[in-house]
Amino acid sequence: MTTHTPRDEQEASIIIRDAAATGTLLNVSGNGTKAPMGRPNQTDASISSAAMSGITLYEPAELVISARSGTPVLEVMRVLAAKGQELPFEPMDYRSLLGTKGDPTIGAIAAMNISGPRRIMAGAARDSLIGVRFVNGRGEVVKSGGRVMKNVTGLDLVKLMAGSWGTLGFLTEVTFKVLPKPERMATLVIRGLDDSQAIEALSIALGSPFDVTGAAHLPDRDRRGGSTLIRLEGFRVSVDYRMNELKRLFKRFRFMDILEGVGAEALWQSVRDASVLTDHAQRAIWRVSTTPTKGPDLAAHVAQSLDAQWFYDWGGGLVWISTPADGDAGASVLREATKTYGGHATLVRAPAEVRSTLDVFEPQSDALMTLTRGIKTSFDPAGILNPGRMYAGI
């Protein structure tokens, strides 16, 4: 199978134009670290952003960075950190969960709308993504958005590109809004709460004026309690003050610690990367976005029929669930749960033969599916870009 690695958007444009003319189905990728996600698809060739690397613009005082799509995320983070800045949405690194190697690219962060725990406060990748350049399925170079953070000029195709998994276009350059890295991070850990108590506590914290930037709950294996994590970030004086207020808010809880430094960072990284669940290498992993207050009910519902393990992020609104990978990997139970409690479930990890026989993403309503199909055609009429990666026929 041919792998195309264009060096710039003109080369990408020629490759895709040719593919459209010959009906060559293209696998669209960066460095392939998330290849085992999504629906397995049959393609004739692939196009990768691997040879399109480099930061093209960075203005710290304007809080903006642009990079070619194949630039390693770690490089972007390193360049930002040198100026005391970071990507606000704390993108997850899927490598440990998926057991893959290589450099995740900044283009994939945009294409898959990858965020982490701070999403709850700072928005998702799509909220920080302010500009894109891409090649559509016709081989045309298209731009949308730009480098300024307030921009309502024309239809917001930036949002469509975010989370479209390479099915609408091959991203060549992405521009993100960035933020200063906080001076200090501290985490309040409450121990011994069950799921509903924990989510209630997280709701109180998130409903407080104290700007919580992380709200997770890691249940114990025996389900009798666990660690409830509430993260504060900012200037030293401010974090001190808010931490005291939070402790006062939760003075009824007996077991509380404050976690800082390397240990705390590692803990949030394991929440971000869902590596809390990765000791089950053979099990399927689901990522469920739901109404935060419904998280515990949803998890309990799943646990009734499946041998499940789980933890919560986003104050209960994001539930990571591991299930046995055989059969439908729990799909029918998960779909019933999202129907009952709202939201959507994505099968993040499962053997290819499982992912190829069921819906990896939440099935959509007929009306939304009609729009989805129409949008796909409007970008990629020949259906050559990552066909079937998200939904059959898209």
Add this chain to the structure above:
Amino acid sequence: MILKEASMTIAFPKPDQAVLARRREIIEGLGRLVASEALIVSEDERRAFETDGLTAYRQMPLAVVLPSTTQEVSAVMRFCHDHGVKVVPRGAGTSLCGGAIPQEDAIVLGVAKMNRVLDVSFEGRTARVQAGITNLGISQAVAHEGFFYAPDPSSQLACTIAGNIAMNSGGAHCLKYGVTTNNLLGVTLVMLDGTVVEIGGEHLDAAGYDILGLVCGSEGQLGVVTEAVVRILRAAEGARPALFGFEKAEDAGACVAAIIGAGIIPVALEYMDKPAIQICEAFAHAGYPLDVEAMLIVEVEGSDQEIDDMLRRIVTIAEPFRPKTMKVSQSEAESAAIWKGRKSAFGATGRVADYICMDGTIPTGQLPYVLRRIDEIVKSYGLGVANVFHAGDGNLHPLVMFNTHVPGEMEKAEKAGEDILKLCVEVGGCLTGEHGVGIEKRDLMTYQFNPVDLEQQMRVRGVFDPGWLLNPAKVFPLEGRFAA
């Protein structure tokens, strides 16, 4: 000041005579779908809908429909779809870019009657509302628990969330809280053929393609939003602004860069130039310094002790730029006065002159250059300008002032405005940061986008409205349109 003489530099498509000829039949058809009080046909009553915030332009609509339910909206849309009647959606009609200005062969579909709060979850931090509720109405409905809805356009007392979604509205506090699209979790969207689509909900990040993000800011061209789920946030314990006056625009610009460079993101960072300061001070008596060329309003949030710490840092950062005035608000009343001055900038300017308000965004590093050029541009037309804008994000609002009674001045102001927007694009910015394209910037779109960019947008538009019936005179230049 309302302009009596419309200059009509911006063209409207010719009305479809066949539709005009069927007006009676169309009105009868609509009358079967909604209650009689929801259908406005008399010329006098329709006149209230002939323009919006861009009062220089006006068009009398065929009829106005003000439905009360999603079902009614769906029935009206389907009727218009089946009968080839154009639809101009409308919230409160406060659009500054003419986004809600009707056409003679179109009906206006207003959602203002659908203004209830349907459900609030303080635990889940969401509110489900009907789309005709005002922006401020949402905040008022959740204020008793200390919550608010973050985006705060200056027109928040009047403007609807439907209009905010259509325009992806911003406000003075979006540096910290983002704009509408960052605070929207779901919508009920009625398509032109009457199909009702539920997108998103009480959870974060809607599944599949980000159609929610596409609909937000689509200026009523993709469908009519009848309900919305928005994020509500707990308000900070307190907020306090400080004023800094500078002798040179460059100093103010450099001060903004230094604040952000120091890792501080104030909740608001507003810039006013000398004419704006004088106009606003005369109106609001806010205690603005009258002897400076540029002024910054910097607001920070938190507890008293956090605010003190932050303002101390900001004062230290500002000092090297030799501010002539540094004033930290000492009371609630002072804070309110400082904001009253800023928020009434448009109204206060309207008392001293006619003006058009531009809305381009620029990379903030270009600020001093762009301000100098704006001054030159406006002077070359023999006009004046007052600048107020969101300095943290580079969203400019030059108010180009003119006298409508002097023949030709309004055209000159429009030309100057055009030149300013082209300048914004030239330096790497965009035509509109928060007001939208509407009719006002429609014909300038080719300066920001090449034909391929625009075609891709139109192809997407065509998925929702292949016949160009929904708000069709807006956003895209009238030449070169196509659907698929």
